[in-house]
Amino acid sequence: MELTAEIAAYRDGTGDPGRLVGEFRRAVLLVPLADGVAGAAGGLMSAVSGGIRWFYAFTDEEALARFAQARGEDGREWPYLAVLGARLVDAVVPQVDGPAGVAVNVADGDGSMLFPPVTSIVPDGCAVDTVGAEADAGMVA
Template structure:
């Protein structure tokens, strides 16, 4: 099953969290580039966590652009494996970070928070310093 199917299964209460995380790690996601002088990947901070935006396809990214009132501009993005986002990008963030997938899809979004089993142990907020899951 692809990532959107695994998200739907979890949201319906019939999914397997381990299968969801595995599919997320194997999926190629579209990550928009941030505008402005700092550049980088587009993200937002909420609840003290930096959430990197990622999308399962161009249609999901287009819905995000439309929700922001920016559907008429060109969106630059990178294609990145979910595993690369959590294993390489999250540890580089200043503070806790996770990945928000398809955030403009009310019934199809999913957050992958900075916890053990999703991000590297050193970046997991649910582990004490030096603790290993």
Template sequence: MELTGEIAAVRDGQGDPARLVGEFRRAVLLAPLADGPGGGLMSAVQGGIRWFYAFTDEEALARFVQARGAGDQEWEYLAILGARLVDAVVPMVDGPAGVAVNVADENGSMFFPPVAGIVPDAYAVDVDHGDAA
């Protein structure tokens, strides 16, 4: 099953979280590029977590662009594996980071938070890193 199907199954209470993460890691996602200084991938910070936006196809990205009122603009994006986002991009962030997939789709979005099993353990917020407080 493809990622959108796994998202639907999990949201319906019928999915397997491990299969969902596997499909996420194998999926080629479209990550919009940020404008302005520094460029990079478009993201937002919510609740102390940096969320990278990613979309399963151009239609999902277009819905996001429309929701932001920028439908008349052309948006550049990077095609990237979900695994590359969490294994290579997340470790480059100063602080916790995850991936928000298809955020403009009310019933088709899914968040992949910075927890063990999704991001590398060294960057997971739910792993004891042995830091003294």
């Protein structure tokens, strides 16, 4: 099953957290670059909310376009990298000074999903929880 279908299943209560995280890790995600955004100094586009840096990631160009439109910035070019979800959490998140997670398809309301900095999603050294949490403990729908 693809990531968007796993997100939908999880959100309607029929999904499996382990399958969702596995599909996220296997998915090729489009991660916009911060270059060209007012006040950004390059790198991957992200935002800080609740003390967590959230990297924006999208399952396809249409989801990225909806994000651009929601920001009122659909008239400009949106350069992005195609990155495996596993690479984002295993290689990018550890480079961040502080907790970081991934926000997938954030402009899609019911189709969005946050993958927070918790055990079973990010490397243990980057997780904000400390005692064997299940993969779904910190997921926010």
